[in-house]
Amino acid sequence: MRVYESPVARIGLTVFALAVAGFFALPLLWLITAPFNPRTTLAVELPSEPSLSNFETVFGNSFAVRALFVNNLIIAGGTMVLVAVIATLTSYGLSRTRIPGRDLLIYVLILFSSVVSGTAAMVPIFLLAYNLGLVDTLTGVILVMTGGYLPSAIFIMRDFVDSIPRSYEEAALVCGASPLRIFMDIAVPLVRPGVMVVAVWTFVNAWGAFLIPVVLLRSPENMPASVAFYSFYTEAGTPLLTLVSAYAFLYTIPVLLLYLLVNWKFGFRFFGGIKR
Amino acid sequence: MFKVKPLLTSLFVVAMVLGTLGGSVMAQEEITLTMTCRCVAGGVNNNLVVWLTTYVIPTFEEMMAEQGKNVTVELVEFGGSDEQLKEQYALDLGVGGGYDVFAFDGFWIPEFVEAGLLQPLNQIAGEAVDEWEGWEHIPPGIQAIMSYRGEVYGIPAGTDVREIFYRRDLFEQAGIEMPWQPTSWDELLDTARQLKDAGIEIPLQINAGTSMGEATTMQGYFMVLLGAGDHMYDFDEGKWIVSSPAILDALNFYYTVYVEEGLGDARMQLVEDGRNRSFEAFRDGRIAMLVEGDWFWRSVLVREMGVEDRNALVDWAMMPAREPGAGYRGQDFVTISGGTGWVLNPNTEHPQEAWELLAYMSSRDSQRAWELIQPRINFRDDVPVAGDPVMTAMAEALLPLTTVRPMLPEYAQISYEAQLMTERVVSGEMTPEEAMAAYAEAVTELVGEENVIVIPVE
Amino acid sequence: MEERSAGVFSGKVGAAFLIPALFFIVVFLIFPFVWIFYLSFTNQTLTGAAAANPQFVGLANYARLFDFERWMRAGEFGSSLWITTRFVLGSALIGQAGLGMSVALAFYRRRGFLREMVYTLAVLAWIIPEVVVAFCWWAFLDWRSGTLNHILGSLGLGQPDWLFDHPLLSIIIFNTWRGAAFSILLFSSALETIPPSYIETADVVGASAWQKFRDILLPMLRGHVLTDLILITLWTFNVFTPFLLTGGGPVFRTQLVSIYTYRTAFKFFEFGKGSAIAVVMMLINLALAMGYLTMLRRRRVTA
Known part of the structure; x- marks a missing residue:
């Protein structure tokens, strides 16, 4: 496909790339202009007098600031670590032992998770957390969300683990290395891109999560940003666009940074670069 | 715990x-x-x-x-x-x-x-x-x-009332005398027509549709229903009124405003951020009359949806009954809290x-x-x-x-059905008669035949 | 990949790796699921008389969903299911998978600025929190001041009120935008595993681009395509973000089943009915997955 690269094909590719980039970029323009406009509307317009006044007001809302820079980091970070570690262990274990109907089993668990993380599940989830003494704790939110994200994470991870050739491990096994050692020294380095994908996927999901925190958390000191967002609404239930846009901007920065960091350090791609 | x-x-x-x-x-x-x-x-x-x-x-x-x-x-x-x-x-x-x-x-x-x-x-x-x-x-x-x-x-902790807010500058432009206080729906609609003739984009906006939730029931439906002489609930009989001439009058009012004469902008009532759109349009001088609660004055008009000089630019009037004396309890004007x-x-x-x-x-x-x-x-x-x-x-x-909503456990769902009924009319999906029939059916299913009243339309 | 049936470890060692996951899955997944399944046979609510004394109602909640007399009326379950079907077909299968495959093919074995730009922007759309995305899309689609209508206007084209005139199309485009990154990344990585020699051989015999795609790439990618379809179908079936854009309206025209469930379970607190919908949705997805897996197995046999 790259052997005969005519100029026409090259121009075609560039046009296609620009069109796709435009499609993804245009809806985001508002997020860049609105926060800096002290009289913002839904229109994308360069503010005549750019100012940081919206951000000043947002930072005056200590509840929302704490939600974003403390609670969200704990919730998303904690869930990310748990899911990434457990999904790696599990998908490795599943990949290296004989389990009939493995794919179907994982898929059924994904189905369960789609039910359990939906609105209909909120009463059982609350009562469960209540009986475990997890209501109004960040731990509770992290544990419940981990249970919800694990099946999909294992499913994504499975492809990475399956794509590692097992000859290294078999050689190590012959040399008498323990399974744990094999996992840590051989498997983990090889699936690292997969761990990163699952970690980012979990982090962004937990970062934006809304339903479970609302149901489980009570104290303002524990609320995440998705709930704090509503503190920038009026009594009538309509958003104050100036503050909403500034908070949205701040809310987006961490996930963007995480992605850029991971992409730069490890490369953000599915199932590694192992050529077979 | x-x-x-x-x-x-x-x-x-x-x-x-x-x-x-x-x-x-x-x-x-x-x-x-x-x-x-x-x-x-x-x-x-x-x-x-x-x-x-x-x-x-x-x-x-x-x-x-x-x-x-x-x-x-x-x-x-x-x-x-x-x-x-x-x-x-x-x-x-x-x-x-x-x-x-x-x-x-x-x-x-x-x-x-x-x-x-x-x-x-x-x-x-x-x-x-x-x-x-x-x-x-x-x-x-x-x-x-x-x-x-x-x-x-x-x-x-406090209460509220609902009324019509209007922009003096637009009224002046249309040559309408102020202070303004309509005494019937006809007068209200005539003012709206006059504004429309003067080139005002949206003369009258009154809430409808499900996306506005209780704002539709309270600032919209109740304001016309009470003006037509009915409440949602008959407090003496202890039953829900699901079909009546007054409901039909109320729906016909919506029909006139949004479908027949285009005096209001139906789009705003049907999209998710419609309420915000209506506040914005009022601020920008595109809506001349908006039916809202008193917090619109004390809370919305002073924030980013605020106008430069609220007290000089905005005034209010009571919502009239269909005609004098035809309102709920024989009132000339109506509101709900x-x-x-x-x-x-x-x-x-x-x-x-x-x-x-x-x-x-x-x-x-x-x-x-x-x-x-x-x-x-x-x-x-x-x-x-x-x-x-x-x-x-x-x-x-x-x-x-003023009056209040029926304090009953099934109210929330019936209120939703009322919102849906207005949505069906202003979207043009159903005629007022069809929408009322669908409302009657849904409410009857919710509360049972023995708890509803049907007042025949002659 | 095909030799996966050979285990490296004994069952006991393998099981040790699964213990932590097992804990989470049993406590936070299977247990609540069984509970929801039970609730779907009751009239449980959170407020009102049925909250104090929930009754066992048998299959009534299910029967109400499949009451065919009103099934296709606006706002009812059947019409929501039909809207959801079109939404999944349009935004997941055609939109996300289609765009994902096109982008992956266009940048097959390429590096450079254009690729980085497209991939970063696509991922950005995928990772931004959903409330933020909702505001961005309101601004994008706004009738009077939206970016899209500005562009259309400057090209001399019509300027519809997107969320009003074409609500379903709008959320299909929105969801394509939102989720395409996953398919782009998955297909790109999958393509990289195909040895270049295969394509070069095909070039030598003068195969057309379409022939190369159909006869070489697609058979080798089928497993990845199915993984992708399984996940994005399920995610799209359950996605709730369009609610933030349209609230399910106007007049139910974008009421996906996820929004129907929300209305039942969250707005009116009818958790018995809501649970029944969730169970039905799960069974529909299970049926789809069985279909996908049958296709996957057929591939193994022929491979």
């Missing part, structure tokens, strides 16, 4: 104090009361936080200390939406937890009571409730906001102190302090609106005319 943390903290504090006193007797029990509302310092309902934390809580704690009680009040600020708060209340009360005193929307009371989640104030805190001086200063109509089947579940209040938790460990806090917040002095922070229509007749003559005028003109 959620008191575990404060309890531990207080145990810890008590232990420390005991320690420093070298084991000397500490007879005084420390009591911690928790309260919550949809309010955040620097965010939504900021004024409420200011009032509670700078006035109510410190002075209440001081008063308790004078009585020899060691009471600490902890305000738990909630920054989410009303719906989320409601779900949290239901979940918490269901497992015997929750805050001691909490803000509560009056129309949630019936469904919570039916579920066994709330109890009348005097059952929780006893005689002290009945002996409270405040009751005689709260008019019965306003006490009704927090009552259900003759029992009082909370003390109101909702309201929020504060309730006590039946599970509270300190019912007496919780009640004392609630009564203290609702005292004349506390409410006067509140009015200085946030002028609004007070629930006490001995506390005037402070420093806003327009609000005072609205309260004086409309409170005597």
Whole structure:
């Protein structure tokens, strides 16, 4: 496909790339202009007098600031670590032992998770957390969300683990290395891109999560940003666009940074670069 | 349950104090009361936080200390939406937890009571409730906001009224005489037509559709339904009116405004951010008349949806009945009130102190302090609106005319059906007759044939 | 990949790796699921009389969903299911998978600025929190001041009120935008595993681009395509973000089943009915997955 690269094909590719980039970029323009406009509307317009006044007001809302820079980091970070570690262990274990109907089993668990993380599940989830003494704790939110994200994470991870050739491990096994050692020294380095994908996927999901925190958390000191967002609404239930846009901007920065960091350090791609 | 943390903290504090006193007797029990509302310092309902934390809580704690009680009040600020708060209340009360005193929307009371989640104030805190001086200063109509089947579940925090807001500049442009006060729907519609002829884009916007939720039922449907002479519920018979000439008149009014003559913009009523669009359009001078509640004046028009000089540019008028005397209870003008209040938790460990806090917040002095922070229509007749003559005028003109929603557990779902009925008309999907038939069918399914009334349309 | 049936470890060692996951899955997944399944046979609510005394109602909640007399009326379950079907077909299968494959093919074995730009922007759309995305899209689609209508206007084209005139199309485009990154990344990585020699051989015999795609790439990618379809179908079936854009309207025209569930379970607190919908949705997804897996197995046999 790259052997005969005519100029026409090259121009075609560039046009296609620009069109796709435009499609993804245009809806985001508002997020860049609105926060800096002290009289913002839904229109994308360069503010005549750019100012940081919206951000000043947002930072005056200590509840929302704490939600974003403390609670969200704990919730998303904690869930990310748990899911990434457990999904790696599990998908490795599943990949290296004989389990009939493995794919179907994982898929059924994904189905369960789609039910359990939906609105209909909120009463059982609350009562469960209540009986475990997890209501109004960040731990509770992290544990419940981990249970919800694990099946999909294992499913994504499975492809990475399956794509590692097992000859290294078999050689190590012959040399008498323990399974744990094999996992840590051989498997983990090889699936690292997969761990990163699952970690980012979990982090962004937990970062934006809304339903479970609302149901489980009570104290303002524990609320995440998705709930704090509503503190920038009026009594009538309509958003104050100036503050909403500034908070949205701040809310987006961490996930963007995480992605850029991971992409730069490890490369953000599915199932590694192992050529077979 | 959620008191575990404060309890531990207080145990810890008590232990420390005991320690420093070298084991000397500490007879005084420390009591911690928790309260919550949809309010955040620097965010939504900021004024409420200011009032509670700078006035109510410190002075209440001081008063308790004078009585020899060691009471600490902890305000738990909630920054989410009303719906989320409601779900949290239901979940918490269901497992015997929750805050001691909490803000509560009056129309949630019936469904919570039916579920066994709330109890009348005097059952929780006893005689002290009945002996409270405040009751005689709260008019019965306003006490009704927090009552259900003759029992009082909370003390109101305030009430509201609904009216037509109009832009003087646009009226001037269309040559309409001011002050303006229509006395019938025909006059109202004529004004709208006159504005339209003068090139005003959206002469009259009145809420419809499900996406606006209760705003449609209260500021929209009820305002025309009451004007046509009916309520949603027949309070004497104890039944829901599901089909009647008045409902049809109300729907025909919507039909005229949105479908037939295009005096209002139906799109705004049908999209998710429509309410915000309508506020924006009013601010930008595209809407001339908007039917809204008094918070539109005191809260929306002064924030980013505000206009440069509110008092010079915006005025208000009462919503007329279809024709003089044809309104609900034979009225010439109509309005409806909702309201929020504060309730006590039946599970509270300190019912007496919780009640004392609630009564203290609702005292004349506390409410006067509140009015200085946030002028609004007070629930006490001995506390005037402070420093806003327009609000005072609205309260004086409309409170005597007002009515409330039916306080019944099935109200929320029936209200939704009413919103849907208006949505079907303004979208042009159904005729008024068809929409009313669909409403009658849905409500009948909800409450049963024996609980509805059909008044034939001649 | 095909030799996966050979285990490296014994069953006991393998099981040790699964213990932590097992804990989470049993406590936070299977247990609540069984509970929901039970609730779907009751009239459980959170407020109102049925909250204090929930009754066992048998299959009534299910029967109400499949009441064919009103099934296709606007706002009812059947019409929601039909809207959801079109939404999944349009935004997941055609939109996300189609765009994902096109982008992956266009940048096959390429590096450079254009690729980085497209991939970063696509991922950005995928990772931004959903409330933020909702505001961005309101601004994008706004009738009077939206970016899209500005562009259309400057090209001399019509300017519809997107969320009003074409609500379903709008959320299909929105969801394509929102989720395409996953398919782009998955297909790109999958393509990289194909040895270049295969394509070069095909070039030598003068195969057309379409022939190369159909006869070489697609058979080798089928497993990845199915993984992708399984996940994005399920995610799209359950996605709730369109609610933030349209609220399910106007007049139910974008009421996906996820929004129907929300209305039942969250707005009116009817958790018995809501649970029944969730169970039905799960069974529909299970049926789809069985279909996908049958296709996967057929591939193994022929491979």
